[in-house]
Amino acid sequence: MAKIKSLFQCQACGFQSSKWLGRCTNCGAWDSFVEIFPEGKREESDLPQKSKALPITDVAQEEVERLPTGSSELDLVLGGGLVEGSLVLIGGSPGVGKSTLLLKTCATMAEMGFRALYVSAEESMGQIKLRAERIGATTSNLYLMGELVLENILEELERGEYRVAVIDSIQTIYSHQLTAAPGTVSQVRSVTFELMRIAKERKLPIFIIGHITKEGAIAGPRVLEHMVDTVLYFEGDSSRELRILRSFKNRFGSISEVGIFEMTQRGLVSAKNIGQRFFSRKRAQAGSAATVVIEGSRPLILEVQALVAPTSYPSPKRSSTGYDSGRLTMLLALLEKRLDLPFNQYDVFVNIAGGIKIGETAADLAVIAAILSSFRERPIREETVFIGEVGLTGEIKEVMMLDNRLREATNQGFRKAVIPSKPLQDISIKSFIVDSVEKIVDWM
Numbered sequence: 492m493a494k495i496k497s498l499f500q501c502q503a504c505g506f507q508s509s510k511w512l513g514r515c516t517n518c519g520a521w522d523s524f525v526e527i528f529p530e531g532k533r534e535e536s537d538l539p540q541k542s543k544a545l546p547i548t549d550v551a552q553e554e555v556e557r558l559p560t561g562s563s564e565l566d567l568v569l570g571g572g573l574v575e576g577s578l579v580l581i582g583g584s585p586g587v588g589k590s591t592l593l594l595k596t597c598a599t600m601a602e603m604g605f606r607a608l609y610v611s612a613e614e615s616m617g618q619i620k621l622r623a624e625r626i627g628a629t630t631s632n633l634y635l636m637g638e639l640v641l642e643n644i645l646e647e648l649e650r651g652e653y654r655v656a657v658i659d660s661i662q663t664i665y666s667h668q669l670t671a672a673p674g675t676v677s678q679v680r681s682v683t684f685e686l687m688r689i690a691k692e693r694k695l696p697i698f699i700i701g702h703i704t705k706e707g708a709i710a711g712p713r714v715l716e717h718m719v720d721t722v723l724y725f726e727g728d729s730s731r732e733l734r735i736l737r738s739f740k741n742r743f744g745s746i747s748e749v750g751i752f753e754m755t756q757r758g759l760v761s762a763k764n765i766g767q768r769f770f771s772r773k774r775a776q777a778g779s780a781a782t783v784v785i786e787g788s789r790p791l792i793l794e795v796q797a798l799v800a801p802t803s804y805p806s807p808k809r810s811s812t813g814y815d816s817g818r819l820t821m822l823l824a825l826l827e828k829r830l831d832l833p834f835n836q837y838d839v840f841v842n843i844a845g846g847i848k849i850g851e852t853a854a855d856l857a858v859i860a861a862i863l864s865s866f867r868e869r870p871i872r873e874e875t876v877f878i879g880e881v882g883l884t885g886e887i888k889e890v891m892m893l894d895n896r897l898r899e900a901t902n903q904g905f906r907k908a909v910i911p912s913k914p915l916q917d918i919s920i921k922s923f924i925v926d927s928v929e930k931i932v933d934w935m
Contacts, residue, residue: 499524505676505714527671555743558654558696561599564752564761565592567787568723568736570744573655575694577743578687580661580716582701583725588734588752588759589700591626592725593657594619595758596698598628605654610636610644612663626758639673641666641682648689658686660700661715676714683718716740731846733762735786748787769845770794770903778865781876781905782857783896784849790892790899792876794844795854797861802838813843814858822859822881829885832866853890855881856909874906887911 499511501524506517514521557572566572569579583589590611597607611619616635623629634651638644641664648656658664664682665673672678683699690697701715716722720742727734736750753762770781770792778797783790795814802808811819819841823834841858843849856879864871878896880888889911890896897908 497526500527500676502674502676525672525675527675527677558600558605559603560596561603562592562596562750562761564736564750565596567748568738568750569721570741570748573696574720574743575696576691577696577720578683578690578718579696579698579721579723580701580719581698581723581725582703584703587725587727588754589725590614590659591622591754592736592752592759593659593698593700594623595626595628597655597657598623598626598630598633600655601630601632604632606632606634606652608634608636608647608651608653608656609659610638610647610657611659612637612639613660625756628758639664641685642668645685645689648693648695653695656695656697658697658699660702662702680714680718683715687718726848727846733846734759735847745787749789769847777868777870778861780857780860780864780871781900782854783876783878783900784851784853785892785896790896791847792900792903792905793847793849793854793857795857795861796842796844797858797865798838798840799834799862799865800838800840801836807835808838808840810839811841813846813848814841814854815849818852818855819858821883822855823862825881825883825885826859826862834866837866851890852880853878853896855879856887860909872907874904875909876900876905876907877909879909879911 499508500506501508501515501517501520503515503520503523504518506515507527508516508524511524511526513524515523556575557569558575559572560566560569573579581589581593594609597609601607609619614637616637619635620629623633634653636644636647638647644658644664661679661682662674665671665678666681666685669677669681686697686699689695699719716739719740721738722740724737724739725734726737732754734752734754736752738744738746738748740746751762752759778799780795780797781792782795783792785791809816809820809823819839823839826832827834839862841861843854857877859881860871860877863869878890878893880890882888893910897910900908
């Protein structure tokens with residue numbers, strides 16, 4: 492009998508080698524190789540039936556049916572609801588609320604008449620029952636299952652008439668047909684493929700929870716994100732009340748929308764009066780400025796805080812939380828060049844209040860205003876908001892959806908705006924006192 496040769500596979504990228512390596516030559520990961528055994532050849536009869544190519548004009552268009560989840564924020568991020576037969580991956584740091592949100596979602600859909608299954612491979616059914624009672628997620632249409640073996644889960648999904656299912660978590664489920672350990676590349680790929688198959692065949696939407704690495708990415712192979720239909724990430728500190736759900740991939744909707752939740756004793760609920768959660772109206776101290784950013788289709792007013800302090804070290808510190816550190820360094824270099832300010836002798840710290848991360852450049856002007864306010868010890872008036880992108884030459888560029896930003900600022904009580912230079916007749920908000928500036932030097 493021929494000896495079965497084993498291979499070693501990197502758990503970070505899937506690279507295979509005939510011998511064990513301490514460091515992957517493909518991705519550079521250390522101590523990531525595990526031993527696997529190659530599968531045998533498939534018989535000719537096991538091959539799937541061949542498909543035939545058709546002109547795109549002859550292909551029938553599929554109607555996408557969406558199920559309501561009972562959460563307006565989750566429906567918004569999913570693109571209007573949960574699509575039948577979709578496979579949704581949710582990642583996030585431990586304790587951020589992934590399991591709580593999906594357990595509450597299953598219970599809400601079960602109360603609507605949808606039969607729901609929650610599969611946990613990490614917690615006992617008694618632990619899940621305690622959480623369900625705490626958040627009010629107990630209903631007879633919600634079924635719990637504590638299982639690690641994929642084949643048993645698939646059997647339950649095929650036997651029960653479920654309309655939605657949750658797998659918690661994908662890295663702990665394993666298949667008996669593979670010899671690799673749970674969480675390895677081959678196990679994760681095989682388990683995800685089988686879940687995708689049953690989701691498409693039975694029109695069953697399935698949520699799968701994924702662990703993340705210390706860098707914030709989904710743990711395991713990147714093929715996991717390519718196989719699923721939707722990838723959602725939870726952001727937020729577990730010590731704070733607010734959580735933000737972002738979409739990084741969605742085959743059935745836009746990825747520009749975000750959902751904002753609030754952690755309460757009854758679980759994660761859609762945040763109310765979100766416009767007042769990220770800024771404080773009492774900004775009498777120096778180093779604080781307000782701006783308006785666009786998250787998806789909604790404008791949010793954020794408070795930018797800055798601290799400028801003298802340093803005795805030759806290399807001053809540059810630190811930012813919620814704002815790109817590279818862009819902060821660029822803005823400080825711009826201020827040194829255009830305004831002759833000695834920031835090479837000062838430590839500069841920037842923080843976006845509320846724990847939110849800014850992904851656009853419209854907050855550049857507010858960051859500069861907060862830095863100058865702290866540097867000169869001059870508080871900024873509370874009713875002023877700063878909106879604008881700052882270029883390398885010192886010009887202040889226009890930003891998209893300026894009317895929507897100013898309208899939100901008006902609703903929150905702001906009366907003055909420093910914005911990029913543009914014809915005032917293009918701005919429909921006439922109640923604002925607008926400072927229209929073209930360059931940083933003009934504003935100062």
